[in-house]
Amino acid sequence: MYGFINTCLKSLVTEKFGEETWEKLSSLAEVQDTFMTYEVYDDTVTLRLVKEACSMLDVSPEVVLKLFGEHFFSFCKQAGYDTMLRTLGGNLTEFIENLDALHSYLALSYQEMNAPSFRVEKIEGDGMLLHYYSDRKGLYHIVPGIIEAVAKDFFDSEVTMTILNQSEEDERTGKKEHVVFLVKQQKRSAALVVEKGQRRAKDPQQQADAFKGMQGRCPGLSGPPPSGQGPLPRGARSHWGLVRSVVLWGKENLRYTFTPSYPDKLWMEEKAFCNSFPFHIVFDQDLKVKQTGVNIQKFVPGLQTKDIRIDEYFTIVHPQVRPSREEVTTLKAEL
Numbered sequence: 001m002y003g004f005i006n007t008c009l010k011s012l013v014t015e016k017f018g019e020e021t022w023e024k025l026s027s028l029a030e031v032q033d034t035f036m037t038y039e040v041y042d043d044t045v046t047l048r049l050v051k052e053a054c055s056m057l058d059v060s061p062e063v064v065l066k067l068f069g070e071h072f073f074s075f076c077k078q079a080g081y082d083t084m085l086r087t088l089g090g091n092l093t094e095f096i097e098n099l100d101a102l103h104s105y106l107a108l109s110y111q112e113m114n115a116p117s118f119r120v121e122k123i124e125g126d127g128m129l130l131h132y133y134s135d136r137k138g139l140y141h142i143v144p145g146i147i148e149a150v151a152k153d154f155f156d157s158e159v160t161m162t163i164l165n166q167s168e169e170d171e172r173t174g175k176k177e178h179v180v181f182l183v184k185q186q187k188r189s190a191a192l193v194v195e196k197g198q199r200r201a202k203d204p205q206q207q208a209d210a211f212k213g214m215q216g217r218c219p220g221l222s223g224p225p226p227s228g229q230g231p232l233p234r235g236a237r238s239h240w241g242l243v244r245s246v247v248l249w250g251k252e253n254l255r256y257t258f259t260p261s262y263p264d265k266l267w268m269e270e271k272a273f274c275n276s277f278p279f280h281i282v283f284d285q286d287l288k289v290k291q292t293g294v295n296i297q298k299f300v301p302g303l304q305t306k307d308i309r310i311d312e313y314f315t316i317v318h319p320q321v322r323p324s325r326e327e328v329t330t331l332k333a334e335l
C-alpha cells in the first residue's frame with residue numbers, strides 16, 4: 001500500500017494519542033517510523049499497525065478502521081484533495097458512483113495503486129446498496145468511516161451503514177473481498193435546523209448588517225431587506241430574496257428530489273446523432289452492437305460488422321464485471 005495510507009495512520013495516532021504512542025505502536029508492529037507518500041510498502045505493514053493498535057487500545061479492528069476512515073477523509077482534504085472530492089457529486093449516490101473514476105485519476109500519480117472498486121445498487125424504498133470490492137481482506141470497515149464523514153461534511157446528512165453480505169473471492173470480478181452495505185441516509189435532525197433558524201431570528205441586527213454588506217458587494221441586488229427588516233409591498237419580492245430563495249431551493253431540494261424529464265422520442269436524425277456523439281455505442285441484451293458513433297468506427301472498424309458482439313472488442317472497466325446478458329440486464333443503468 002502507498003505510504004500515503006501509512007502516513008495517514010501515523011497522523012491519526014499522533015494527533016489523537018500523541019507522538020509517544022506512535023513510537024510505541026510502530027516498534028510493536030516492527031515497522032519504520034516514517035513513510036514516503038509515493039513509495040509502495042508491503043500491505044502487511046498497514047495490517048500489522050492496525051492489529052497492534054487494536055491490542056494497545058483493546059478495541060476491535062472495526063473501531064480502529066472506522067476511526068481511520070473518518071480521519072482519512074480530513075487527511076485527504078488537508079493534503080489538497082478538497083476541491084477534487086467536492087466535485088465528485090451533488091449527492092452521496094453520485095459521490096460513491098464516481099469513486100472509481102477518482103481512484104483511476106489518482107492512479108496517474110500513484111501508478112502502482114491497487115485501488116478498491118465501488119458500485120451503487122439502487123433499491124426499492126429507502127436507501128441504497130453499496131458494493132465494495134478489494135484485493136485486500138479485512139479493510140472494509142474503513143468504508144463506513146469515510147462515507148459517514150463525507151455525508152456529514154458535504155451533504156449535511158447522517159448515514160447508517162449495515163453490512164448485508166460479505167464474501168471472499170468474488171466470482172464476478174475476481175477481487176478477493178466483496179462487501180455489500182445497506183446505506184440509509186437522513187438529513188441532519190430537524191431540531192438542528194430549527195435551532196439554527198432560532199439563532200438567526202434572535203439576532204436581527206447581525207442579519208441586517210450582513211444584508212447591508214451583501215448589498216454593498218452586489219449593487220444589483222438593491223431590493224428591500226429580508227423579512228423582519230421592514231414590510232414588503234404586497235406581492236413584491238426583493239431581488240435578493242429571489243436569489244436567496246433560488247439558491248436555498250437548490251441547496252435543500254435538488255440534492256434529494258431532482259427528477260429529470262425525457263422527451264417521448266428523439267428529435268434528432270440518426271446521422272446527426274452519430275455525428276454529434278462520435279464515440280457512443282448502443283448494444284442490446286445479447287451484447288450485439290446496434291449503433292455506434294462515427295469516430296469510434298474509425299478506431300475500431302470491426303464495429304461496422306453487422307451484429308458484432310461488444311465483448312469481441314471491449315471489456316468493462318467499471319463496474320468491474322464481465323460482459324454477459326445477465327449483467328447487462330441488471331446493471332444497465334450503471335454501464
Ligand code: HEM
Nearest residue numbers: 001002004076081110113114115116134136139142143146
Ligand atoms: C482524493 C482523495 C483520495 C485519495 C488521494 C486516495 C488515495 C488512495 C490511495 C493512495 C490508496 C492506496 C492504494 C494502494 O496503495 O494500492 C487508497 C486506498 C483506499 N481508498 Fe482511496 N483515496 C481517496 C479517496 C477515497 C474515498 C473518498 C474513499 C471512499 C470510500 C476511498 C476508499 C479507499 C479504501 C477503502 C482504500 C483501501 C484499499 C482497499 O480497500 O483495497 N478513497 N486510496
